[in-house]
Amino acid sequence: MDLLLGAVVLGVLLGCFYAAVSVGLSVSFGLLDVPHVAHPAFLVLASYGVYQLNESYDIDPLLAGLIITPLFFLFGLLAYRVYYETFERRGSDAGVRGIAFFFGIAFIIEVLIIMQFGVDQRSVTATYIGKSWRFGEFRIPIRQLVAFAVALGLTVLLAVYLSKTFMGRAIRAVAQDEEALRLMGANPVRIKQFAFGIATAVLGIAGALLIIVAPVEPTLDRAYIGRTFCVVVMAGLGSISGTLIAAIILGVAESIVLTMFGASWAPAISFAMLLGVLAVRPQGLLGR
Amino acid sequence: MKRRTFLGGAMAAAVAGRATGALAQQPPIKIGMSMPQTGGLAGGGKASLLGIEIWRDDINAKGGLLGRKVELIVYDDKSSASETPAIYSKLVDVDKVDLLFAPYATVPTAPIMPFVKQRGLLLMGNFSFQVNSKVGHDMWFNNAPWGPADSWASSFIDLAQKAGGKNMALLAADQEFAQNLALTARDVAKKRNLPVVFDQSYPPNTVEFASIIRALKATKPDIVYVASYPPDSAGILRAVNEIGIGDDVKVFGGGMVGLQFAAVMSNLGSLLNGVVNYNTWLPEQSMYHAGTKEFFEVYTKRAVEAKVDPLGYYLAPYGYATGQMIEAAVNATKSLDQKGLAKYLRENEHKTIVGPIVFAADGEWKESATVQAQFRGVVDKDVEQFRKPGKQVILYPDKLKTGTLISPFEAARK
Numbered sequence: 001m002d003l004l005l006g007a008v009v010l011g012v013l014l015g016c017f018y019a020a021v022s023v024g025l026s027v028s029f030g031l032l033d034v035p036h037v038a039h040p041a042f043l044v045l046a047s048y049g050v051y052q053l054n055e056s057y058d059i060d061p062l063l064a065g066l067i068i069t070p071l072f073f074l075f076g077l078l079a080y081r082v083y084y085e086t087f088e089r090r091g092s093d094a095g096v097r098g099i100a101f102f103f104g105i106a107f108i109i110e111v112l113i114i115m116q117f118g119v120d121q122r123s124v125t126a127t128y129i130g131k132s133w134r135f136g137e138f139r140i141p142i143r144q145l146v147a148f149a150v151a152l153g154l155t156v157l158l159a160v161y162l163s164k165t166f167m168g169r170a171i172r173a174v175a176q177d178e179e180a181l182r183l184m185g186a187n188p189v190r191i192k193q194f195a196f197g198i199a200t201a202v203l204g205i206a207g208a209l210l211i212i213v214a215p216v217e218p219t220l221d222r223a224y225i226g227r228t229f230c231v232v233v234m235a236g237l238g239s240i241s242g243t244l245i246a247a248i249i250l251g252v253a254e255s256i257v258l259t260m261f262g263a264s265w266a267p268a269i270s271f272a273m274l275l276g277v278l279a280v281r282p283q284g285l286l287g288r
Numbered sequence: 289m290k291r292r293t294f295l296g297g298a299m300a301a302a303v304a305g306r307a308t309g310a311l312a313q314q315p316p317i318k319i320g321m322s323m324p325q326t327g328g329l330a331g332g333g334k335a336s337l338l339g340i341e342i343w344r345d346d347i348n349a350k351g352g353l354l355g356r357k358v359e360l361i362v363y364d365d366k367s368s369a370s371e372t373p374a375i376y377s378k379l380v381d382v383d384k385v386d387l388l389f390a391p392y393a394t395v396p397t398a399p400i401m402p403f404v405k406q407r408g409l410l411l412m413g414n415f416s417f418q419v420n421s422k423v424g425h426d427m428w429f430n431n432a433p434w435g436p437a438d439s440w441a442s443s444f445i446d447l448a449q450k451a452g453g454k455n456m457a458l459l460a461a462d463q464e465f466a467q468n469l470a471l472t473a474r475d476v477a478k479k480r481n482l483p484v485v486f487d488q489s490y491p492p493n494t495v496e497f498a499s500i501i502r503a504l505k506a507t508k509p510d511i512v513y514v515a516s517y518p519p520d521s522a523g524i525l526r527a528v529n530e531i532g533i534g535d536d537v538k539v540f541g542g543g544m545v546g547l548q549f550a551a552v553m554s555n556l557g558s559l560l561n562g563v564v565n566y567n568t569w570l571p572e573q574s575m576y577h578a579g580t581k582e583f584f585e586v587y588t589k590r591a592v593e594a595k596v597d598p599l600g601y602y603l604a605p606y607g608y609a610t611g612q613m614i615e616a617a618v619n620a621t622k623s624l625d626q627k628g629l630a631k632y633l634r635e636n637e638h639k640t641i642v643g644p645i646v647f648a649a650d651g652e653w654k655e656s657a658t659v660q661a662q663f664r665g666v667v668d669k670d671v672e673q674f675r676k677p678g679k680q681v682i683l684y685p686d687k688l689k690t691g692t693l694i695s696p697f698e699a700a701r702k
Binding site for chain 1: 493
């Protein structure tokens with residue numbers, strides 16, 4: 001029983017971390033319909049940025065994540081503009097061509113990281129990494145608690161931003177009916193570009209969490225591509241609160257399987273759950 | 289000078305000149321290989337390649353092999369088993385290489401074994417584990433100090449049983465190398481009636497090991513044998529540090545790949561203390577042979593430029609030693625005939641910078657020289673500390689031993 005309870009607690013923490021690394025994709029893919037398969041590569045790039053600041057200036061990883069956030073916002077604006085000019089504007093963004101564009105970006109990022117940092121694993125130091133809180137026999141890694149708290153805050157903040165602010169509502173509007181927004185005099189391309197910037201900026205913090213939770217290496221994005229897309233689709237495209245719920249469900253399920261049934265089954269869990277959810281609710285857990 | 293003498297001298301000079309020119313014009317000897325330069329095995333692959341490149345430069349500085357320069361043709365296999373069959377076909381059929389070296393590690397090597405056997409090609413192995421056990425290729429020479437298949441696991445279990453271990457937990461990555469290692473550990477445990485209380489494989493891309501370590505801890509094992517790959521080893525040790533592994537554990541480690549690399553060791557720092565893990569070369573006096581010191585002087589300089597593992601203990605000297613064995617075989621047989629070279633390699637002892645090497649009939653080292661060493665007194669964020677002796681105390685084999693085991697694991701971590 002203790003083992004099961006422990007698995008659930010660790011699963012919730014892991015799930016919130018999954019939410020943090022997926023929430024940007026929920027905006028870019030879920031709301032904007034951009035086939036952003038380079039999302040995990042952006043995430044790994046952010047974690048290397050955090051690593052650089054931590055290594056060179058001994059800056060706390062979370063603070064380093066905040067520092068690179070504006071840079072990632074600008075990077076997101078640029079990336080979307082390139083994508084828009086080369087694909088969306090010409091109407092060739094559909095299907096495999098858009099995916100190929102982002103795959104290309106992901107490979108370029110991977111190679112650039114290898115050229116700059118080499119292929120070895122990199123990790124950061126902070127007072128909360130490598131320690132745990134004890135509750136009797138039960139121990140919780142503090143880095144996971146930090147990831148949990150920051151991830152929860154980040155997701156809630158983004159959900160509030162998208163539902164309460166003018167720009168947030170504009171982003172939701174462009175996702176629902178781009179043409180209607182255009183008729184009202186707004187520029188949907190600029191709104192989408194801004195939204196993509198937000199989705200990328202979020203990765204500054206998510207990248208910090210990634211390297212806090214575990215060491216990173218240049219090809220780590222491949223490990224996250226399945227999980228992040230699974231969370232976003234299972235949540236219901238564009239639903240931020242759904243992303244949090246789906247990620248926690250995934251984290252708890254993975255943790256229970258790892259603890260109780262054997263680690264070999266864990267990778268199958270995310271996709272089995274995705275198929276199950278889509279079979280019952282094709283629009284996802286909180287999709288419309 | 290008499291006219292005849294002058295003419296004779298002129299003719300000799302002309303012949304010598306033509307001969308030198310002919311040698312210079314001879315095509316290079318091409319040695320082909322794939323090597324992981326991206327992906328999870330890239331850290332090791334790059335260091336291994338640098339070791340081979342240092343040998344190539346040394347041999348070319350000495351005039352090459354059979355008077356021909358040595359050229360390496362290398363492709364990145366991305367640490368993937370799916371890449372290597374096509375790469376080795378290309379090396380043989382398109383690039384027409386003269387000799388083949390295997391890529392670093394078991395996973396990329398295993399799929400090319402049927403190919404080299406079918407074509408009757410000599411293949412110099414590079415730290416694979418038991419890839420020839422089912423194929424039975426007689427021109428395979430694995431330059432790795434593993435020795436007989438079960439010696440790796442039995443050396444670790446020996447140490448643990450002597451420390452009072454009565455049962456074992458087994459945690460292995462779900463891939464070729466780790467599964468082979470786990471298999472031999474199960475066999476050794478069975479032979480010794482050692483109960484295996486936890487036996488799990490985890491898939492590649494496992495993000496968080498806290499849940500697995502909790503499940504392992506719940507079985508209260510005395511011995512924890514871990515066969516992990518580089519991306520996972522750090523995650524496992526971190527989780528062990530945070531979740532704890534229990535006071536019963538006498539010895540922890542065994543087959544963790546990654547704890548031999550400078551970046552990983554430096555990142556983990558004091559978390560390494562107490563872990564007993566395998567290694568292939570350590571800066572202890574007993575491990576120096578002719579040329580070892582000089583090799584590491586060159587390696588240390590070039591590793592910085594190449595952004596490769598700055599220590600290079602694990603693979604790089606073995607890459608150089610593989611070149612030394614080929615050099616000896618080619619010079620002795622004065623040919624590139626693969627069967628002749630294989631015969632020479634099989635029948636002779638080879639003096640290398642990692643010590644004398646004798647191959648058994650299955651192409652593995654006849655005797656194990658795999659070291660089991662315990663991390664001691666490691667501090668955080670200091671890669672230079674690993675250049676000094678004493679940070680990894682050698683417990684096995686006896687001929688290289690530099691200390692005794694500190695057990696239980698929790699006591700050794702302090």
